[in-house]
Amino acid sequence: MQHIALVDCNNFYVSCERIFRPDLNKVPVVVLSNNDGCVVSRSNEAKALGVRMGQPWFECKTLAEEHGILALSSNYALYADMSNRVMQILCDYSPRCEVYSIDECFVDLTGMRRLREVSYAMRERVGMWTGMPVCVGIGPTKTLSKLANHVAKKHPRSQGVFNYNALTEAQKSKLLTQLPVSEVWGVGRKLTQRLGAHGITTVQDLRVAHTPTLRAEFGVVIEKTQRELQEVACIDFQQEVPDKQQIISSRSFGSAVTELPVLKDALSLFVANACAKLRKQNSQAALIQVFLQTNRFRKDQPQYMPCLAVPLPRPTHDTLEVNRWADALCERMYKPDYAYKKAGILLSEISPVTHQQADWTEPDVLNNDKLMQALDELNQRYGRGAVTVSTQGAYKEWQMRQERKSPNYTTCWEDVPVV
DNA sequence: TCTCCGATTAGAC
DNA sequence: CTAACGGTCTAATCGGAGA
Numbered sequence: 176m177q178h179i180a181l182v183d184c185n186n187f188y189v190s191c192e193r194i195f196r197p198d199l200n201k202v203p204v205v206v207l208s209n210n211d212g213c214v215v216s217r218s219n220e221a222k223a224l225g226v227r228m229g230q231p232w233f234e235c236k237t238l239a240e241e242h243g244i245l246a247l248s249s250n251y252a253l254y255a256d257m258s259n260r261v262m263q264i265l266c267d268y269s270p271r272c273e274v275y276s277i278d279e280c281f282v283d284l285t286g287m288r289r290l291r292e293v294s295y296a297m298r299e300r301v302g303m304w305t306g307m308p309v310c311v312g313i314g315p316t317k318t319l320s321k322l323a324n325h326v327a328k329k330h331p332r333s334q335g336v337f338n339y340n341a342l343t344e345a346q347k348s349k350l351l352t353q354l355p356v357s358e359v360w361g362v363g364r365k366l367t368q369r370l371g372a373h374g375i376t377t378v379q380d381l382r383v384a385h386t387p388t389l390r391a392e393f394g395v396v397i398e399k400t401q402r403e404l405q406e407v408a409c410i411d412f413q414q415e416v417p418d419k420q421q422i423i424s425s426r427s428f429g430s431a432v433t434e435l436p437v438l439k440d441a442l443s444l445f446v447a448n449a450c451a452k453l454r455k456q457n458s459q460a461a462l463i464q465v466f467l468q469t470n471r472f473r474k475d476q477p478q479y480m481p482c483l484a485v486p487l488p489r490p491t492h493d494t495l496e497v498n499r500w501a502d503a504l505c506e507r508m509y510k511p512d513y514a515y516k517k518a519g520i521l522l523s524e525i526s527p528v529t530h531q532q533a534d535w536t537e538p539d540v541l542n543n544d545k546l547m548q549a550l551d552e553l554n555q556r557y558g559r560g561a562v563t564v565s566t567q568g569a570y571k572e573w574q575m576r577q578e579r580k581s582p583n584y585t586t587c588w589e590d591v592p593v594v
Numbered sequence: 595t596c597t598c599c600g601a602t603t604a605g606a607c
Numbered sequence: 608c609t610a611a612c613g614g615t616c617t618a619a620t621c622g623g624a625g626a
Binding site: 210211212213229230232236249396421424426430472 | 609610611612613614615616617618619620
């Protein structure tokens with residue numbers, strides 16, 4: 176039998192902040208999404224007060240004032256760095272690891288003995304070396320290890336570790352009967368509803384449901400999930416990170432924008448970020464899409480959500496070239512009299528860069544590869560935005576709100592706390 | 595009728 | 608003081624167009 180451990184950081188963003196602000200322990204804390212819009216991470220105290228995941232922050236204002244909930248803007252530089260540290264430690268425990276998200280890692284412990292001890296050791300080492308609290312769930316498949324992790328998180332008695340594989344068949348059935356089907360990885364809001372209509376409300380219900388009916392009614396995805404609950408591994412390990420198939424860069428604006436040059440400025444920054452990401456994975460894109468959006472929550476205002484695409488004859492990763500297209504597309508779609516709240520760029524039809532021979536019928540195609548390489552190196556060395564293309568964020572009008580961002584404790588010398 | 599493709603849906607975090 | 612609701616990504620499925 177396989178022993179897959181899923182190690183998941185507790186309230187990850189909040190925990191990152193608390194590591195450098197011990198005074199925030201025991202205080203209800205939330206971290207907000209970009210633009211200080213929604214709650215994306217909550218401390219246990221904030222959860223207990225009823226703050227919901229994804230809840231718009233302005234809706235929490237009253238509650239926050241009553242109970243002194245502290246809200247912080249998200250600090251992705253900090254979170255990414257803390258994540259790397261945690262993952263590095265975890266990956267020492269097995270040759271087979273999959274960093275699944277910024278705060279989760281699957282670690283294959285198959286073949287090892289004393290799994291509980293190993294799990295506690297992982298927890299302790301991560302805690303000791305980084306300050307990050309984590310929980311470990313072990314199961315025979317990824318889906319069950321995620322479920323086991325959920326149990327570890329929820330029951331303090333488990334001390335942060337839960338091994339599903341150590342249960343008897345009777346214990347498994349009993350446990351799964353107590354868990355709502357919505358806790359299963361891959362079962363979201365809609366599916367929970369539809370499954371409920373078929374009398375499937377617990378994880379156990381799903382595990383023992385009639386497979387052909389399930390397949391016919393809900394598709395392959397849920398069939399795989401069922402097999403995983405039955406301890407047959409269907410979702411395999413992805414050891415190395417696959418290249419992105421599409422790259423999106425977009426942002427909601429701090430306040431609505433009406434002028435074309437401001438939109439273009441924002442887009443030029445999105446283009447720069449998207450193309451840098453593209454080059455980092457050594458790829459090129461053949462389809463560029465640009466979109467503009469008014470504020471969909473303002474029912475009182477006229478709505479306009481155009482999106483325009485241009486297929487390129489030759490794929491590119493050249494910021495300058497993409498920026499010219501973005502400019503043109505933006506201009507084509509732009510209409511005055513609308514208050515734009517968001518814009519973005521999408522790169523797709525992505526392929527690896529091959530050192531293709533220039534078309535001999537059209538030799539010496541101008542390319543900026545060298546320039547882009549220099550740009551990446553300079554920005555790497557002197558920090559993001561050291562060298563920019565176009566105005567790239569010079570305008571302040573659209574800049575997102577970030578009123579409560581913590582310092583970059585681990586990635587910026589000026590921000591390193593002096594003890 | 596089959597296949598292809600873009601758009602939509604659902605999910606994760 | 609105001610206005611005030613994220614961002615990226617993947618896979619499956621749907622529905623129409625064209626072969």
